[in-house]
Amino acid sequence: MSTRISTSPPAAADHYLVTFVGGFILLAALGIGLAIDARQAFLFLLGGAFGLTLFHASFGFTGGWRRFVQERRGRSLRAQMLMVAAAALLFIPLLASDISPWGRPLAGAFAPVGTSVVVGAFLFGLGMQLGGGCASGTLFTVGGGQARMLVVLAFFILGSLVGTAHLPWWLTQPSLSSINLSKSFGWVPALALTLGGLGLVALLSIWVEKRAHGMLEARSTPFPLTLRAWLFGPWSLTAAALILAGLNAVTLFSAGHPWSVTYAFGLWGAKIAQAAGVAVGEWTFWSWPMQERALNASVLADVTSVMNFGVILGAALAAGLAGKFAQGSAKLTLAPVVAAILGGLLMGYGARLSFGCNIGALFGGIASGSVHGWVWFALAFLGSIVGMRLRPFFGLDGHKPT
Amino acid sequence: MKSRNTLLFGSALLAATVAVIADHQANAPAEIPEAARASAPSSESASQDDDEGYAPCGAI
Numbered sequence: 001m002s003t004r005i006s007t008s009p010p011a012a013a014d015h016y017l018v019t020f021v022g023g024f025i026l027l028a029a030l031g032i033g034l035a036i037d038a039r040q041a042f043l044f045l046l047g048g049a050f051g052l053t054l055f056h057a058s059f060g061f062t063g064g065w066r067r068f069v070q071e072r073r074g075r076s077l078r079a080q081m082l083m084v085a086a087a088a089l090l091f092i093p094l095l096a097s098d099i100s101p102w103g104r105p106l107a108g109a110f111a112p113v114g115t116s117v118v119v120g121a122f123l124f125g126l127g128m129q130l131g132g133g134c135a136s137g138t139l140f141t142v143g144g145g146q147a148r149m150l151v152v153l154a155f156f157i158l159g160s161l162v163g164t165a166h167l168p169w170w171l172t173q174p175s176l177s178s179i180n181l182s183k184s185f186g187w188v189p190a191l192a193l194t195l196g197g198l199g200l201v202a203l204l205s206i207w208v209e210k211r212a213h214g215m216l217e218a219r220s221t222p223f224p225l226t227l228r229a230w231l232f233g234p235w236s237l238t239a240a241a242l243i244l245a246g247l248n249a250v251t252l253f254s255a256g257h258p259w260s261v262t263y264a265f266g267l268w269g270a271k272i273a274q275a276a277g278v279a280v281g282e283w284t285f286w287s288w289p290m291q292e293r294a295l296n297a298s299v300l301a302d303v304t305s306v307m308n309f310g311v312i313l314g315a316a317l318a319a320g321l322a323g324k325f326a327q328g329s330a331k332l333t334l335a336p337v338v339a340a341i342l343g344g345l346l347m348g349y350g351a352r353l354s355f356g357c358n359i360g361a362l363f364g365g366i367a368s369g370s371v372h373g374w375v376w377f378a379l380a381f382l383g384s385i386v387g388m389r390l391r392p393f394f395g396l397d398g399h400k401p402t
Numbered sequence: 403m404k405s406r407n408t409l410l411f412g413s414a415l416l417a418a419t420v421a422v423i424a425d426h427q428a429n430a431p432a433e434i435p436e437a438a439r440a441s442a443p444s445s446e447s448a449s450q451d452d453d454e455g456y457a458p459c460g461a462i
Binding site: 017024035142145146147150257260263264271272296297298299300303304309316325326327360 | 404406407408410411414415418421422425426429430458
């Protein structure tokens with residue numbers, strides 16, 4: 001059987017948007033390359049690939065966790081586990097090696113296991129259900145033209161800024177130091193433990209789904225096999241999971257650290273506050289050497305920022321290609337906007353306390369072999385369940401309390 | 403609704419682009435004079451200070 005290759009765009013493709021956003025991406029990459037360097041321009045384009053993948057597969061954590069808890073459907077949760085497992089297969093051996101591209105060793109996402117992670121992850125999980133998207137979800141839906149998510153993003157930035165003001169205090173609270181499974185047990189047992197843990201979550205989701213429905217849900221979107229499907233979407237969750245893992249490995253190798261999203265939000269907030277006359281540079285957090293340097297450098301020199309710009313624009317390009325830009329966006333009413341504000345604030349504050357979001361802490365942390373990633377996952381999931389209970393009070397399509 | 407969101411997206415993109423350019427202009431490193439550049443340490447060694455092994459979402 002032969003596979004027919006077709007590259008003709010679907011009738012719904014938004015040609016103007018594709019041309020404009022595509023041209024903007026190329027110009028911006030050129031500008032970043034000239035203003036900073038070629039590697040930074042590459043990372044911007046890499047962010048674009050993340051955004052395109054996230055949009056074409058609608059790959060988000062928030063909806064997937066909600067479907068698992070409320071409908072006992074675990075397909076999305078299993079795709080997330082596959083993504084982290086595929087990344088761990090690349091990350092753990094790479095991080096244990098002596099490879100030092102760009103003259104410095106690769107750095108995994110490692111963080112202490114303490115009060116700040118427990119509290120921050122719980123708040124983040126709660127916020128992501130109220131906001132209707134996690135950090136990467138917020139970026140790709142903003143790129144997809146969802147006005148409500150612009151509100152979430154604005155307050156995500158504000159919450160992150162407040163988080164940077166409070167983080168030094170949180171770090172004085174009880175905590176274990178960071179636990180790197182590779183250093184504790186060696187990289188092979190660390191990889192086995194990580195894959196085993198991810199496999200257990202996937203098996204649990206299968207057990208729960210079969211118990212509730214008798215069988216697993218049939219795959220709704222096939223693996224993209226034609227060039228047309230790759231260009232215009234939609235992509236299956238499995239395809240997206242494997243691509244996101246690969247892109248994160250490319251990020252680790254080219255940026256020197258795993259993909260992260262929320263650090264930039266705090267930086268953007270600090271720069272905006274500084275421009276408004278707030279003496280952010282005097283805050284403890286922003287006087288630490290790395291943070292001080294980031295605050296006083298061009299935002300284009302910050303890896304996380306340029307990758308976030310890329311994610312938004314890549315998602316906008318995908319939305320144009322699929323003809324789905326601003327599709328399904330409803331009129332903004334007060335209650336969902338209040339939920340967006342609260343969700344953004346909680347996610348921003350929580351992410352700063354817990355050293356990242358689903359991407360930086362869960363995806364990057366677990367794939368690096370860091371125990372804080374697992375603690376983050378458990379607490380964010382718990383917070384998410386509370387958030388699902390609160391959604392109906394804001395007119396969101398969540399669980400109706402009985 | 404779609405045209406309103408497109409307008410909103412376009413405005414946000416324009417505002418963000420202006421803000422990024424302004425920030426870059428304000429914070430871009432000053433040009434190093436040729437003579438000073440010759441005696442300055444290479445960027446390779448300068449990059450290996452306290453940010454060695456740093457991940458943005460990792461421990462501070």
